[in-house]
Amino acid sequence: MVRRRGALLILPPIAALLFLQCGDDAASDADVGLPPRGVLPEGAAEEGGDAGPRDAAPPPCDLAKPFGAPARLAGFDPDASAATPRLSPDELTIYFTIPTGASFADIAKAVRTSREDPFGAVVTLPQSSPASDHDPSVSADDLLMFFHSNRAGTADLYVAARANRSSDFGDASPVVGPDVNTAAPEAHAYYRQSAGELWFASDRGLDAGYDMYVAKGDGGAFGPPQIVAELSSPFDDYQPHPSEDGLTVVFASDRPGGKGATDLFIAKRTSTSAPFSTPTPIAEVNSPNIEFAGWLSADGCRLYFSSGRETNDVSYGLYVAVRPR
Template sequence: MKRALGVAVAISLLPGPALAQLAEYGIEGIWTVSTRDAELRGTVSPDGRRMVWGSDRAGGPGGGDLWQARNEDKRWLDPQPLPFNTPALEAEPMFSADGRWLYFVSDRPGGAGGRDLYRVAVRADGGFGSPERLSDGINSRGQERSPTPSADGRGLVFASDRRGGEGGYDLYRAPLEGDAAAVPIAGANTAADEIDAAWLDGGRALLFSRGDEAAGTARLYVSACDGKKYAGAEPWTLSFNTDGGYTRAPVADPSRPGEGTVTGTARSPKAGKTDIYRIVLPTVRGQDGCQPASGG
């Protein structure tokens, strides 16, 4: 695994929605994970032995597919399309905290809307079960995106453009079991498109993308819970996380605490249209009160 981490400049960010350091980053798995094609949202299994991501590279059924690489001697090797890909879109994967499930988005036939959320069991031998569509409390007639299961495995955070939101895509949470209706993430949503979300500080802070999907722009923001809502969102100080650019899909790496991945395009190192980068996660402190005690 290539880790050409750049120079880090620490910036103290207290009080308010404390941002973090000017982040270190390095391209992830150049020519294996990050290639000349478009890659999106790299998720690492809790044991650190595999990474799954979305790509439009050739070799899968088409439409955008999920790919997997294995970790050997700290390098990502042997990229392969996953066996449950279809000619439709499969994208935006995320492992559960216990590694037993892989969540993803697809517009395959049989859904409620254009893009729906699914999960597939991860077997002990490294194989996969059959994909199952998530509940009607999560999926709607609109478009669902970017599933992120909670640490306890009982809830899910995701994006949707369903009716009743602030505009465009908004961030929601819902329990994974049952058909309880999803509710918006308090304070995070605006008339722009909020899509990806990664929890920081045990859910007391949020790292997410905000932008304009139609214009192809996205920027990562950090917001801390003020006891009732995620307040005072500010752009994260990653060098290529710029206004008018395209930086999104933050994912924590459970196998390497304090690190994660994002998708974007840096001037250097750079492999293709969009690459996956390893980053040091922001150090942010918020208050309790923005997450339920458990579940959704």
């Protein structure tokens, strides 16, 4: 396998992208003294049945089944390259990387009104710089945005904050913490807010390539990062997306076992104090071309990622794969 040293940083044009309703109704019922919709008065029985709780709603998908065939996300120009998708928790805003020239990139976003609707116009984020900026992702409360940039030379991690979801993110500044940003490249930050964990990748010489690290903190400052040893390999392992409960992580790697180039892998664990299982490729979404930056929905039913499968890696598109019920 050919190693791509430094492939997460500044590359020729497109290759650089590797881094790269019932609430209101219920309220109105309560205003006139009615119980919330779908809730029976105490002691009442449903029509045609005995008193007791209703059956629980069916799960949105079967987590034991593989993902279905990947589809291009609607609303994006199929001839325009975009990569490294990360979404807001409600999946209505998507953050990603777009090319801006021979070897530069900006961070961007697009918005949709529901998961069934196409995304709207692509908007370049003002936190972008004349340098190369990549891989934006937001916290669970949607108030912090992390990304990496080489604006100071080597790629480092940056963060921008906002007061509420209706306002814009402010100016970006380097992530604070001992040995989070170093002389080596750091990239692909993702903040698991419920545990105060900043996940990222770095090639700081502990083995032959990029590895994934976790630093603990509060979003404003972090402690010394620790390598996630059970997920490391002699190859490049990067772009981690941990689930908010900390039991699943999806990441990209060029390790053996995939279909070629860079593929998506998944690892699980039984508790946050246990090590992750041996990573396995997500075979149903991988291809002989590049796949990277997987983002798994909170219910585990939708996997968003980018791939060069339709252009033989000349450019990249944004995809989603859905588990069936």
